[in-house]
Amino acid sequence: MDALHGIDLPVADAMAYAVRGGKGLRAFLVVESARVHGITDAGHVAAAIECVHAYSLVHDDLPCMDDDDLRRGQPTVHRKWDDATAVLAGDALQSLAFELLADAPCSADARIDLIRSFAIASGVRGMVGGQAMDIAAETASEPLTLEQITELQAGKTGALINWSATAGARMSGADIGPLQTYGTALGLAFQIWDDVLDVTGDAATVGKAVGKDADAGKATFVSLLGLDGAKRRAEQLVTQACDALSVYGKDAENLRDAARFVIARDK
């Protein structure tokens, strides 16, 4: 986190701590979607998405939200520092993401497109809206339907995964269509697999608490489709995602591998 060098505040340490150690799936999607468009310098954009992903985890882990002690196998930010530092570190990571996008090595028009779509994907019509639906569902009188949970996840995790997959096309001013189809299917497969891991995984491998959703009686893709049904649906979506990339031919093999990884991972 070069942008944080020389800042002697716990919140800067907390920001750097929060972005370490993830899978890096979103950054990978950015880098690969750029590469298939001939762009090799997507570092700013990849860092931006990981900053916002990290901020969302820091805030989601807060006691007033999911109240988690463990993230990526380490204490959550509010456990290692305190709640105030976690709120501020998340806030500043979101600002930093937009600063990074403003400095992305592509045309000003492309940067504006990146920033606008990123802001929408991060906000109340995207990630935050999905998280708010998730919280509202906890006190709802009836469990969510498959349609509702699909909409929820399209916001909560899907919007940023989708954005990551389209970033390279946006940088080069190309049609985002194929990558958007890929990203939408991939984002949903990703979330279905998270629900599968919540049932089949163990906390030490997954790196965070498991079984919480089932214990809380929340509707999940597994509770709605069954374990086998959920796995089958995820596999169909990964096939859809890979098929959408035909226009890129063999150049997109790494993106296809990423899609296959999403339903092979154990964390």
Add this chain to the structure above:
Amino acid sequence: MDALHGIDLPVADAMAYAVRGGKGLRAFLVVESARVHGITDAGHVAAAIECVHAYSLVHDDLPCMDDDDLRRGQPTVHRKWDDATAVLAGDALQSLAFELLADAPCSADARIDLIRSFAIASGVRGMVGGQAMDIAAETASEPLTLEQITELQAGKTGALINWSATAGARMSGADIGPLQTYGTALGLAFQIWDDVLDVTGDAATVGKAVGKDADAGKATFVSLLGLDGAKRRAEQLVTQACDALSVYGKDAENLRDAARFVIARDK
């Protein structure tokens, strides 16, 4: 808040609630700094700064931060809804601010300049950094010095006021120098006057709790300079701010009025 129409979530209501009823000083600075550059359509940019200002208040008021029940004479967002909704509403207001800037009616290069400078002013080198210093000061063994509190306030409140004052020049691609001098002096005068009001004001008029800083034994401009000394310093800064606008002649009279308002206000 047109951007929130049709979103049926408490978090969208909380966002709209959070931005209502402020003084609108920052929006005014944006509109007037645009007007002196011949720009009449600064609504997106003015809305963006008020979104980020509102988000910062919503998060600062949280129990884990300043723990305030009252803001702008009404219950704070976490008191009216809950802590989770307040965290999410703040997060989404920050995203919305960048979306608004991406749609500002000026050149793509100017929008990039607005976004980059706004992200820096909002983040760990600006507002969040100042807030983090403020929190660190609460547990420090010694009260802050005048130099330290000036640095803290330059981040916490100064960075966004300064940005607001320069926004019009940025929109038109003009030299931001005079407005930056104005904005820096104005931001400091604003915070000194906040400290004066914390001593001399009453909660009903100010719209939030008063006397908290003195009760907590925190260093403020009043504790460091005395009440008269603080008032005098604020007056000097307002004179400096007004003088910096000479290049704009009579066109800048509204900006001068805004500076004078900052040390005449009782809330």
